[in-house]
Each structure stands twice: as C-alpha cells, then as structure tokens.
Amino acid sequence: MTSSRESFFAGLRSALVSGAEAGEAPRPDPFPTDDEVLARVTAIQKLIAEQAAELMDELAASAKAGGWVVHRAANIEEALGQVVDIARGLAVTSLVRSDHDVLSRLGVDGPLAADGIDVTKMAREDSEDPSSHRQAAIDAGLGLTGADYAIAETGSAVLAAGQGVSRIVSLVPPVHVAVVERGSVVPSLDELFTLLRQDYGEQDWASYVNIISGPSRSADIEYTLVTGVHGPGEVHLVLLDEGSA
Amino acid sequence: MKNRTIANLDHYLEQFERKVTALGAVVYFAPDAEAASKYVLDLAKARGVRTVIKGKSMISEEMGLNEQLTEAGIEPVETDLGEYVIQLAGETPYHIVAPAIHKDRHDVSKLFQEKLGTPHIDNIEGLGKEARQQLRGKFIVADMGITGANFLVAETGTLGLVTNEGNGRMASSMPRIHVALAGMERVVPTMEDMSMFLRLLIRSATGQRISSYVTLVNGLRRPADEDGPEEFHIVIVDNGRSRMLADPELREALNCIRCGACLNACPVYRKVGGHSYGYVYPGPIGAIVTPMLTGLGDAKDLPFASSLCGACKEACPVKVNIPRMLLALRRDLTDGKKNPNDKRSTLAERLSFKAWRVLFGSNALLGLSVRIGRLMQIPLVRGGVIRWLPGPLSGWTRHRTLKPLPSSSFRDRWADHLKDADSPGHRQ
Numbered sequence: 001m002t003s004s005r006e007s008f009f010a011g012l013r014s015a016l017v018s019g020a021e022a023g024e025a026p027r028p029d030p031f032p033t034d035d036e037v038l039a040r041v042t043a044i045q046k047l048i049a050e051q052a053a054e055l056m057d058e059l060a061a062s063a064k065a066g067g068w069v070v071h072r073a074a075n076i077e078e079a080l081g082q083v084v085d086i087a088r089g090l091a092v093t094s095l096v097r098s099d100h101d102v103l104s105r106l107g108v109d110g111p112l113a114a115d116g117i118d119v120t121k122m123a124r125e126d127s128e129d130p131s132s133h134r135q136a137a138i139d140a141g142l143g144l145t146g147a148d149y150a151i152a153e154t155g156s157a158v159l160a161a162g163q164g165v166s167r168i169v170s171l172v173p174p175v176h177v178a179v180v181e182r183g184s185v186v187p188s189l190d191e192l193f194t195l196l197r198q199d200y201g202e203q204d205w206a207s208y209v210n211i212i213s214g215p216s217r218s219a220d221i222e223y224t225l226v227t228g229v230h231g232p233g234e235v236h237l238v239l240l241d242e243g244s245a
Numbered sequence: 246m247k248n249r250t251i252a253n254l255d256h257y258l259e260q261f262e263r264k265v266t267a268l269g270a271v272v273y274f275a276p277d278a279e280a281a282s283k284y285v286l287d288l289a290k291a292r293g294v295r296t297v298i299k300g301k302s303m304i305s306e307e308m309g310l311n312e313q314l315t316e317a318g319i320e321p322v323e324t325d326l327g328e329y330v331i332q333l334a335g336e337t338p339y340h341i342v343a344p345a346i347h348k349d350r351h352d353v354s355k356l357f358q359e360k361l362g363t364p365h366i367d368n369i370e371g372l373g374k375e376a377r378q379q380l381r382g383k384f385i386v387a388d389m390g391i392t393g394a395n396f397l398v399a400e401t402g403t404l405g406l407v408t409n410e411g412n413g414r415m416a417s418s419m420p421r422i423h424v425a426l427a428g429m430e431r432v433v434p435t436m437e438d439m440s441m442f443l444r445l446l447i448r449s450a451t452g453q454r455i456s457s458y459v460t461l462v463n464g465l466r467r468p469a470d471e472d473g474p475e476e477f478h479i480v481i482v483d484n485g486r487s488r489m490l491a492d493p494e495l496r497e498a499l500n501c502i503r504c505g506a507c508l509n510a511c512p513v514y515r516k517v518g519g520h521s522y523g524y525v526y527p528g529p530i531g532a533i534v535t536p537m538l539t540g541l542g543d544a545k546d547l548p549f550a551s552s553l554c555g556a557c558k559e560a561c562p563v564k565v566n567i568p569r570m571l572l573a574l575r576r577d578l579t580d581g582k583k584n585p586n587d588k589r590s591t592l593a594e595r596l597s598f599k600a601w602r603v604l605f606g607s608n609a610l611l612g613l614s615v616r617i618g619r620l621m622q623i624p625l626v627r628g629g630v631i632r633w634l635p636g637p638l639s640g641w642t643r644h645r646t647l648k649p650l651p652s653s654s655f656r657d658r659w660a661d662h663l664k665d666a667d668s669p670g671h672r673q
Contacts, residue, residue, distance in 0.1 A: 008274035008483055012255050012429070015487035019496045020252065028253045029434060031400050066455075122471055130472045134419075138385065154455040166471040167418035171411055189443060189455075193436035197401065205268070205401060205463035207470055208417075213455045216411040218373060220327030222349055226373035229326050230380065231411025231458065 041198045044191045048183065053241075055152045055185040060239055062155035067214030067227070068237040079179060079240045080106045083144065086177055086236055087117055092141030094118035095173070096133065099164030100146025102179050102240070108144065122166040133166065143173035143232070149195065150180045150237075153188040156213040157237060160196075160206035167208055176232040178212070181240050246441075247500040247563060250434060251490070257399040257432045258481065264402025268464020270477040274429075278308040278484045285310060285391070285424060288478065289319055292422060294388040298380075300406070300413040301325040302393030303503065304426040304482055306338065306525040307538065310391075321391075322383045324412035326376055333360045339519035340527070342505040347518065380412075390416030390474070394427035395502075396442065397481075400435045404479065406460040407446060414460055423474040425462070429481050430499040442502060445562040449504035485538035494573040498533045500563050507557035507567060513550060522547060529557035529567045533574060548574035612656070619650050 032040075048055060064070045071086075073079035083106065087095060095112065097103055099121055112119050120136040137143065145165070149158040157178040161167045170176045186192050192211070200206055216231030227233040250257060262272045275281035281304070289297065297314055299305060299321055311332070314321040323332040327345035331338055333356050338344030345353070350369050357363045357375060366372050392413050396405030404425055406413040417423045433439050447456050466473030489495045508514050508528035519527035526534045532551060536544040548571045557567040604610050625631045631647040633639070653661075 004276060004280055005274045008276045008481075009255060009259075011276055011483060011487045012258075012490070015491035016252065016255060019489075019491040019493050028249070028256050031435065124471060130466075130470070134472070138381075156455060156459075161470060161473065162467065163469040164471065167414070167473050171414050171418065189440040190437055193440055197436060200463075205403070207268075207463050207466045208473060209461040209463070210414065211455070211459040211461075212457065213459075214457050217409045217457050218326040219409075220325070220330070220343055220345055221353055221369045221372060223343065223346065224350075224369045226370050229373045229377055229410045229412075230324065230384075230415055 037194070037198060040194050044186065044194060048186055048191070051187075052183045052185065055187065056182055056239055056241060058152035059150050059155060059180070059185050059237075062153060063150075063214075063237050064155070066155035067217075068155060068235050071236060071238045073238055073240050073242075075242050076106055076240070079238050080108060080111060082238050083108055083177060083179070084111050084115065086175075087112060087142055088115055090141060090175060092117060092175075094120070094136070094140050095142040095144055096120045096122050096137045096140040096166075096169050097144040098146065098159075098166065098169050099123040100179075102146040102181055103144065106179065122169050123164045134168070137166070137168050137172040140173040142175045142177060143169045143171070144177045145170050145179070147178045147180045147184065148199075149192055150185045151188060151192055151211070151213075152185050154211075154213050156211045158192060158196075159210050159212065160200075161208040161210070162206050170210070170212065171231050174228060174232055175234045175236070176212075177236040177238065179238045179240055182242055246438060248497075250432065250438075251430065251496060251499050254429065254432065254490070257434060258397075258429060260399040261397050261402055261432055264399070265404075265464055265479060266402075268402055270402070270464045270479055273478065273480045275480055275482045275484070278482065281426065281480050281482045281484070282308045282310055282313050284478075284480055285426075286313055286317055288422070288424070289314065289389055290317065292388065292476075294319055294422065296320045296322065296383060296387040297389045297391055298322050298324050298383055298387040298412075298416050298420065299328070300390070300392035300408065300416040301328055301344075302391060302426050303525055304393060304428055304480075304484075305391060307482070307484055308426075322380070322387070324380050324383070324410075324416065325408075326373065326410060329376055329380065330356065333357070337520065338525075340505060340508060342508075384415045384419045387420045389422040389424060390418075390420040391424045391426065392416050394425045394431050394479070395446065396439045397427055397432040397479075398434075398436055398439050399432055402464060403436065403439075404462040405439050405443070406462065407443065407456045407458070408460070409457045411458055414458055417460065417462055418473060421474055422476045422478070423462075424478045424480065426480050426482065429483055429486055430501075446502045446504050449502075449506040449560075449562040489534075489537045492537075495533065495537060495570055497565055498530065498537070498570060500565050501530050501534070502563060504562060506560040506562060507565075510556040510560035511551075512554060512556065513552060517550075522550075529571075530565070533567060533570050536574060536578075545578055548578065612654075615650060615654055619652070622649050625649075 060070050071082045073082055095117055109119050122133040124132050145159060147157040148160050159170055215227040215233050215235045216229055217225060217227055218229040219225050266272055273284050297319055311321040323329045327343055330345040330353055339347045353372050354366050361379060363375055366375060392406055394404050395407045465477045489498050507530050511529050514528040522531050532547040535547055551571050553568045555568050604614050626649045631649055
C-alpha cells in the first residue's frame with residue numbers, strides 16, 4: 001500500500017515540476033488562524049441575532065420557492081399544532097423523530113400518540129446496535145427533526161447527524177418535517193461553513209452534515225422534474241418565530 | 246484560486262489525508278484505474294460484500310468498476326435514476342449530468358417492463374416511483390455503498406457530495422462500508438472555497454440555486470452517533486491526471502468542475518451526442534480530458550472534432566479555455582510531440598502540405614498545376630465524377646466521389662469577362 005502511495009506522489013510531484021510555468025510558484029494560502037476565525041464567528045453571530053426576523057422572512061420565501069411547504073408559527077403551541085396537523089393530514093400511522101431539543105420543548109410525543117400515531121425516537125442506548133432503529137425509519141410515514149441551522153439565501157435546513165440525530169431520519173421516510181428556530185438562520189453558505197467549523201472545532205466536526213434544500217428531485221427522464229425518487233418527496237418547514245434562548 | 250490549488254496539489258492532498266485519517270477514515274492513493282479497482286475489489290472480497298449500491302461516480306466509469314464487480318460475483322447497482330436506466334439498458338452515460346437523456350418515457354417504460362417485469366407505466370412520476378421501490382430494497386441489503394466526491398476539503402478532511410435524488414445520502418448512510426472515489430483534482434483548500442465552487446457547480450450543472458442535498462462527510466461516524474457505516478474508505482485517483490498536470494498548456498483542464506455546461510453549449514456535442522466520444526467524458530472538455538487520461542491511442546481524433554467556435558469557453562463557469570487547449574493538442578498530435586509512435590501526419594501528408602504552400606503561394610505555379618491536373622484527370626473521370634484515385638490518394642475516394650476540375654477556372658472566366666467588358670457594344 002505504501003508503494004502505491006509513493007508512486008502516486010512521485011508521479012504527482014514530477015508532474016507538478018514539469019508542468020509549472022516559468023516564474024510561477026504560487027504558494028498555498030495559509031489557513032485562517034484561530035483569532036481570525038473567532039472574529040468572523042462573532043460577527044456572524046451578532047448578524048444573525050440582530051437580523052433574525054428579516055432572515056426568517058427571507059428563508060420563508062426562498063424555502064417556498066425551493067419546494068418546501070412553509071408553516072409560520074408565532075410560538076411553541078402553534079408550532080406543535082402545525083406538526084400534529086401535518087401528521088394527521090397525511091394519516092400516518094407511525095413516525096420517526098430525532099432527539100433535537102426543540103422537539104422536546106414542543107412536547108410532540110404526547111399529542112401525536114393521542115392521535116394514534118406510533119412515535120419512535122431514533123436514539124439508541126449504548127448497548128444497542130447502530131442500525132437498531134432502521135426498520136422503524138423504513139416503515140415510518142414521516143420523519144420529524146429540528147435543524148441546527150437554516151440558510152436564508154438557498155432555503156435550506158442544515159442537519160448535523162450525531163448523537164440523537166440519525167443519518168436517515170430525514171432521508172428514508174416519504175415525508176420530512178423540520179422545525180427551524182428563530183436565531184438559527186444564517187444568510188448564506190459562507191456563514192454556515194464558518195459557524196460549523198467553530199461548533200465542532202479541530203477534530204470533532206460532526207461526522208455527517210446535510211444541507212437539505214427541498215424535496216428529493218430527479219429530472220433524469222426527459223428533463224421532467226419528479227420528486228421523491230430516493231429521499232422524501234414531500235418536505236415541510238415549520239418556522240418557529242421564537243428563539244430557544 | 247483553482248490554479249493555486251492545482252499548483253500545490255501534493256500539499257493539499259497530504260493535508261486532506263492527515264485530517265481525514267485522524268477522523269477514522271482510510272485513504273488510498275491510486276496511481277491508475279487498475280490500482281483503484283483492485284483496492285475496491287480486494288476490500289469487497291475481504292469483507293464478504295455481495296451487493297454494492299452506487300451513487301453517481303464518473304471515476305467508477307473510468308475504472309470500469311461495474312464489469313469487474315460483476316465478474317467477481319458482486320452485484321453493482323446504480324442508483325441515480327439516469328444511471329439506473331443506463332445500467333438496465335446495458336449502455337454507457339450519454340451526458341455527465343443527465344446520463345439517460347437520450348431515452349424518453351416510453352423507452353424507459355419498455356425497459357422496466359422487459360428487465361423488471363413491471364406493468365406498462367406511461368408517466369414519468371410513476372417511473373420514478375417504480376425506481377424508488379426497486380432500489381429501496383437494494384439499499385437495505387447492500388453491504389457497500391460507493392459514491393463519487395465533488396469536493397475534498399483539505400483543511401477539515403471533509404468530503405463534499407452534491408446530489409438531488411438522495412442516493413448519495415443513502416449510499417453513505419445505509420451500508421456498513423462507504424467507499425468514495427475521487428479524482429485527485431477535486432481537492433480544495435478550505436470550506437469557504439468549497440462554498441464558492443458549490444455555487445458555480447450547481448448553477449451551471451442544473452440551473453438551480455442549490456441542489457436538494459449537499460452532504461458533508463467528515464470522517465468515520467463517531468462512537469456515539471446513531472448510525473452510519475462502520476468503515477469509510479476514500480480512493481484518490483490519478484489515472485492520467487498527472488499527464489495533464491505535467492503539461493503547462495493542458496494543466497488548466499484540471500480546473501474543470503464537471504458541471505456539463507460546455508456539453509450543453511457545444512454545437513458538435515448537440516449534433517453527435519455523448520456516445521460518439523467513446524469514453525466517460527464526452528463533449529468539449531472530454532475532447533481534452535479523454536486523450537490525456539487514456540493516453541491518446543484511440544482518442545487522438547477527439548481534439549479535431551470541434552469547430553473551435555468558443556461556445557464552451559463562454560459557458561464555462563471557471564473559464565477553462567477549451568479551444569486554446571484543443572489547438573495545442575492538435576499541434577502536438579500532428580507534430581508527434583505527444584507520442585512519437587503516434588504521429589498523426591505521414592511523410593506524404595507533410596510533403597503534400599509543403600507542395601501546397603509553394604503552389605498556392607504563386608499565381609503562375611497554381612495556374613500551371615491546375616492545367617496539369619486537368620490533363621491528368623482525363624482517364625479518371627467517369628460520368629462527370631471521379632470515383633477512384635490511385636495509390637496514396639485512394640483514401641479520398643473510398644467513401645465518396647469527387648468532382649473533376651472544371652474545364653476553365655474562375656480566374657480564366659474572370660479574365661474572359663473583363664475582355665468582353667472592354668469590347669465595344671457590351672453594356673456595362
């Protein structure tokens with residue numbers, strides 16, 4: 001294996017030398033220092049707090065354009081009502097959900113169960129196998145999550161997988177519902193990446209992050225759009241105009 | 246930015262390797278397609294893999310991986326809707342973004358009926374649903390998921406995947422082993438750099454503001470994670486890319502982000518279609534990349550299959566100067582500079598062009614040669630056309646007939662015309 005790596009880099013380096021134009025020797029840019037990153041992060045956090053209302057409005061418009069069904073909720077109670085209404089409207093018998101804080105604050109489990117819906121929280125005990133909740137997701141009619149961030153420009157919900165957040169809870173069921181809180185909406189991808197880097201630090205980036213911008217789509221046959229080929233064909237964004245702090 | 250990255254490719258690749266290895270992934274650097282295939286096959290065999298689900302990966306096409314997996318008794322399943330259709334039909338992709346765009350709903354329905362035994366489905370939504378049903382079962386049983394990689398972020402060891410259907414998410418979430426195949430030029434320095442390229446790629450590829458899913462894989466799943474593969478391998482492939490890197494004039498082709506915009510803009514591609522290019526990468530960029538990756542040989546005619554109209558350069562979001570590189574490739578191929586055994590022009594051809602330069606450079610010589618030609622063609626003209634030329638010229642008449650030289654040239658007639666005009670009684 002080492003020999004393959006060595007011959008790879010030997011070939012690469014000799015090509016770099018022979019293909020370099022005379023006088024051209026651009027050195028790599030240094031990566032940003034911790035202080036620079038921290039300054040950027042602070043500026044972004046200030047911006048998204050100050051402009052939370054405007055960013056929420058922009059997100060509502062771009063998400064709608066991107067194929068989300070958008071629901072605005074002034075408070076926790078309204079948001080809970082909307083989540084229950086969506087599940088009821090679809091007549092789902094079972095759903096899977098993540099362990100996001102916002103869902104606990106909404107208190108979704110009781111009202112959904114009262115509606116006769118079987119709710120599985122995809123959070124395993126240490127002793128359980130990582131795929132133990134997989135079948136529940138495959139059988140579920142709906143996947144319910146929070147969101148770590150949302151992006152105003154692109155109409156996206158951002159979900160980092162990890163403890164309490166399965167990779168497939170927002171992917172495998174035919175419908176995905178994500179609850180976005182005020183104050184978590186960033187203007188664009190650029191700010192998102194800066195914040196994500198800060199959240200997870202040097203070694204501990206979330207293992208898996210998805211930027212979700214509408215339903216699963218394909219235009220592979222006749223350039224005609226169809227939704228739900230592999231991921232959810234129907235997606236709802238519940239925008240909660242009340243922050244967690 | 247991209248130029249700087251490419252010029253320091255070794256630095257950024259090693260940085261990526263360091264980061265992602267610390268996060269529990271395994272990196273394998275493959276000098277060529279064979280080494281990459283061997284790695285994936287050995288891994289699949291060692292882990293007792295029986296079914297492989299595949300997201301879209303052009304590298305896997307470069308490797309001819311599906312054939313090799315099948316030979317080894319492992320079932321490869323393409324999951325991108327277009328690729329799935331192509332695989333069922335036993336074809337190769339027609340377009341890098343929309344591989345099955347040459348088939349309409351009726352073709353696909355017929356294909357599903359023949360291969361899957363489904364009833365006739367006459368709407369595209371129904372076909373999509375059918376594919377979801379068929380492929381869902383495969384995702385559940387597959388032991389290995391293979392994806393491509395749109396970006397490798399050196400700073401963080403992040404793999405960036407851009408998809409619309411969700412199959413890339415499936416392939417990197419469901420099976421117990423995830424293997425990502427990446428061309429070595431996919432590396433970018435920072436997350437912010439990826440952000441910029443994401444915008445360019447998505448807008449040019451599909452005209453969307455953003456694709457449905459941008460997936461960032463940061464190493465192996467952490468112990469506390471709910472789910473995710475147990476093993477994560479990244480195979481970084483050279484396979485002829487260093488040949489491009491070694492050529493100052495062609496290095497720019499590595500800036501390509503594979504968005505397909507040049508294909509859509511190209512009048513030649515639109516006329517002849519993707520299969521005519523004979524390899525994984527069709528269209529204008531393919532006419533440069535293919536001869537470089539496959540080492541000329543059969544691909545040496547590709548750089549000549551362009552009108553050099555420049556539409557590709559206009560369409561390119563990273564402004565890769567494709568016409569300039571096509572010209573450079575043509576020159577090198579003609580001179581035999583790229584490969585002495587593969588010199589395109591023959592001695593006779595070069596002598597003819599020398600003679601052509603002398604004759605066409607002089608009025609008197611041109612006139613004389615035309616008169617000689619007229620005499621020499623007499624025995625060859627049959628029924629007003631020339632159907633056969635002798636010796637080295639026979640190639641010209643193998644698939645077509647030639648018009649004989651006319652009995653008088655335009656110059657002769659123009660001279661006569663002037664004479665007539667000067668004569669008395671002719672109205673101006």
